Each structure stands twice: as structure tokens, then as C-alpha cells.
Amino acid sequence: MYSKSVQNINNLSDQILKVLHKVCGKDKLVLHEPQFCGNEWIYTKDCLDSNFVSTVGSYVDRFEEELKSYTGAKHVIAMINGTSALHMALLLIGIKPGDEILLPSLTFVATANAVNYCGAIPHFIDSNEDTLGIDSSALSSWLNQIAEIRGNKCFNKQTGRPIHALIPMHTFGHPCDLDNLKKIAHDYKLIMVEDAAESIGSWYKGCHTGTIGQIGILSFNGNKTITTGGGGAILTNDDKLAKRAKHLSTTAKKPHRWIYEHDEIGFNYRLPNINAALGCAQLEQLPDFLTSKRRLFTRYAEAFDSLKQVRLISEPAGSKSNYWLQTIVLDESVANQQNAVLKITNDYNIMTRPVWTLLHKLKPYHNFPKAPLPIAESLERRIINIPSSVGLA
Ligand SMILES: *Cc1c(COP(=O)(O)O)cnc(C)c1O
Numbered sequence: 072m073y074s075k076s077v078q079n080i081n082n083l084s085d086q087i088l089k090v091l092h093k094v095c096g097k098d099k100l101v102l103h104e105p106q107f108c109g110n111e112w113i114y115t116k117d118c119l120d121s122n123f124v125s126t127v128g129s130y131v132d133r134f135e136e137e138l139k140s141y142t143g144a145k146h147v148i149a150m151i152n153g154t155s156a157l158h159m160a161l162l163l164i165g166i167k168p169g170d171e172i173l174l175p176s177l178t179f180v181a182t183a184n185a186v187n188y189c190g191a192i193p194h195f196i197d198s199n200e201d202t203l204g205i206d207s208s209a210l211s212s213w214l215n216q217i218a219e220i221r222g223n224k225c226f227n228k229q230t231g232r233p234i235h236a237l238i239p240m241h242t243f244g245h246p247c248d249l250d251n252l253k254k255i256a257h258d259y260k261l262i263m264v265e266d267a268a269e270s271i272g273s274w275y276k277g278c279h280t281g282t283i284g285q286i287g288i289l290s291f292n293g294n295k296t297i298t299t300g301g302g303g304a305i306l307t308n309d310d311k312l313a314k315r316a317k318h319l320s321t322t323a324k325k326p327h328r329w330i331y332e333h334d335e336i337g338f339n340y341r342l343p344n345i346n347a348a349l350g351c352a353q354l355e356q357l358p359d360f361l362t363s364k365r366r367l368f369t370r371y372a373e374a375f376d377s378l379k380q381v382r383l384i385s386e387p388a389g390s391k392s393n394y395w396l397q398t399i400v401l402d403e404s405v406a407n408q409q410n411a412v413l414k415i416t417n418d419y420n421i422m423t424r425p426v427w428t429l430l431h432k433l434k435p436y437h438n439f440p441k442a443p444l445p446i447a448e449s450l451e452r453r454i455i456n457i458p459s460s461v462g463l464a
Pocket residue numbers: 152153154155178179181182240266268269290291292301302303
């Protein structure tokens with residue numbers, strides 16, 4: 072009996088390796104690489120030829136316009152990267168030092184860092200087994216326990232501090248449970264800021280991710296679905312926030328042809344033209360990228376179908392995911408095989424990765440407030456990201 076179960080366990084990593092070889096071939100594979108098959112060379116050359124390489128230039132305007140029409144957001148403000156877009160978004164909604172902000176522990180560190188840059192305090196919430204996003208019922212029961220509304224504001228009864236905002240994140244491109252989160256945000260007077268860094272091309276009930284909260288952000292880092300090298304954007308339907316976003320991210324300089332006057336301490340956070348040029352070329356290919364990523368998902372789904380201890384993450388009902396990073400989740404019974412799977416696949420030059428170390432465990436964040444995190448801690452032991460590049464399909 073003992074030896075039989077050991078053999079099954081040993082087989083699992085071999086079986087997963089076999090599936091990855093079958094779908095991806097045997098070449099050296101990274102997790103996600105960019106693809107530049109469109110007008111990237113033409114548009115960047117155009118920037119160099121015209122001398123417009125920095126934050127003023129026609130590609131910045133064009134990239135913003137095209138992102139507006141793609142996402143349906145009323146305003147798009149292009150930023151130097153997703154992290155600064157998130158920092159800026161939090162400043163815009165009035166986050167102050169000492170405010171608490173609710174966010175999942177299962178997210179990339181940038182989500183919490185942006186909170187910290189404002190002097191605010193991240194407060195970690197559990198995740199959902201299916202969407203991998205912040206879990207709305209865990210959030211609701213936690214708030215029910217610790218929050219009180221005084222006047223028109225929400226406070227943490229345990230720390231006495233105001234709870235000001237909620238930052239859901241759409242993990243690996245899968246939209247989280249936005250309807251319920253929106254309702255909770257409304258009931259507890261919280262502002263919802265969507266970290267849609269990973270989810271350009273993902274839709275929740277017909278709305279693009281990042282356009283459902285008061286404000287949202289995208290990232291165009293080199294490993295995201297489309298890239299500008301480094302880059303990001305703020306999405307909002309609020310005219311005032313948009314106007315202030317542009318002002319604050321361009322050193323708060325008052326518009327004038329020759330006088331340099333700044334009316335507050337601003338930031339140099341705008342996206343350069345040369346990066347926006349790349350972005351315009353990448354956006355033209357986005358529909359094809361999304362088709363390829365969905366095709367890769369289908370191939371993985373067929374190949375993993377026979378492995379009963381492995382669940383391939385698929386888009387939540389009512390959502391359309393961009394399938395940025397393909398993800399398998401091991402059954403609890405084989406969670407102790409996560410390391411063996413990571414080892415054998417990486418030994419064979421197929422890059423796989425566990426999810427980010429949960430933020431509440433990181434040295435800079437382990438003393439911050441948190442709800443019980445049983446699902447996030449279980450997912451951390453079971454998630455494996457597998458090769459997801461557009462070229463694989
Ligand atoms: C990539 C990412 C960011 C930050 O984007 P950068 O452009 O790399 O600064 C923020 N949040 C999440 C969840 C991300 O995946």
C-alpha cells in the first residue's frame with residue numbers, strides 16, 4: 072500500500088512533464104515572452120526620426136485614445152509602469168498615511184508596495200479557490216467582525232484606523248467576483264481600486280476589467296500580455312480624477328509655454344513616447360494574442376483532462392479571461408508534490424513557477440493586519456504557473 076502511493080506520487084511530476092512536452096514541444100521554454108511581429112520597428116523608428124522620445128509625443132496620445140476605445144474607459148492616462156499607476160491611483164482617491172486598505176495576500180508585491188508608498192497600511196484578505204481573486208464572502212464576514220461605520224466612514228474596531236479602500240486584483244487575467252465586491256464596497260463606504268495589471272483583454276459581464284471600480288490600473292511590463300517595455304495606465308470614468316492624474320504625474324506643472332511653475336509636489340510618472348509607440352504596435356496585435364492564448368488553454372485543457380489530481384484554471388462563469396498566465400492547481404492530496412513538479416520541469420528547461428510568496432509572510436509585511444487566510448495558504452502550496460507565451464499556440 073505504502074509503495075503504491077509513493078509510486079503514484081512519483082508519477083505525477085513525470086505525467087505533468089509529459090503533458091507540457093506534448094503541448095509545448097521540447098525546446099527551452101520561459102513562462103511568458105513578448106512577441107514583436109507588428110509595427111514595433113516602424114513606430115519606434117518614427118519616434119527616433121521625429122526626436123519625440125520622451126513624455127510629449129503623438130504616440131502617447133494615440134495609445135491613450137486606443138486604450139480608451141478598447142476598454143471603454145472614459146479616460147486613460149498612460150504611466151511609466153503599473154506600480155506607479157497604482158500609487159498615483161491611490162493618491163488620487165485621497166489615501167492618507169494611516170488609512171487601512173484591503174487587498175488580497177495572494178497578489179504581486181507591487182499591490183502592497185503602492186499602498187505603502189502612500190503611508191497607508193495594507194490589510195490582507197483571503198482568496199477564492201476558483202477565481203484566485205479576493206474572496207467576497209471571506210471579506211464580508213471579516214468586515215462584519217472588525218468594521219464599524221461612523222458617520223460616512225468605515226473604521227477598524229481593532230486598530231481604530233479608517234479603512235478607506237479595497238483593491239481587488241484579477242489574478243493571472245481571471246476576473247474576480249466584482250459584483251459582490253462592489254456591493255461590499257458600497258455597504259462599507261470603501262472606494263474600489265482595481266489592480267487590473269494582469270488583465271488587459273479580460274472582461275467581467277461585458278465590462279473591461281479595471282473599468283468597474285472608481286479607478287483601475289493596467290501594466291505593460293515585459294512579461295504582461297502586451298508590453299511597452301515598461302509601462303502602465305490609469306483607467307477611470309471620473310473627469311476630475313483624470314484631469315488630476317495628468318497634472319500630478321507631470322510634476323504638477325501649470326500649463327504655460329515658457330514658465331515653469333508647479334502648484335504642488337508632483338511626480339514624473341508619464342509614459343515616454345518611445346514606449347507608447349511600442350504599445351500602439353502591440354495593441355494592434357492584441358486580438359490575435361488573445362486568440363492564441365485561448366487556443367493554448369484549450370490544448371492544455373485537453374492534455375490535462377486525464378490527470379485527475381490537477382485542475383487547470385479556466386475563466387470564471389460570466390467572465391472572459393485573457394489567459395495571461397496558464398495555471399494548474401494540484402489537488403490537496405498531492406500538494407506535497409509541488410516542489411517535485413517545479414524541479415523536474417525546470418530541470419528539463421520548461422519554466423514553471425509557484426505563485427508569489429503570500430504578502431503577509433514577506434519580511435516587510437508580516438506585521439500588518441490580516442484576516443484568516445486558509446485558502447490563500449493552501450493555494451500557495453498548490454499553484455503552478457506553466458508556459459503561457461503567445462507563440463506556443
Ligand atoms: C505586474 C503587476 C503590477 C505592476 O506592474 P509593473 O508595470 O511591473 O510596475 C502590479 N500588480 C500586479 C498584480 C502585477 O502583476
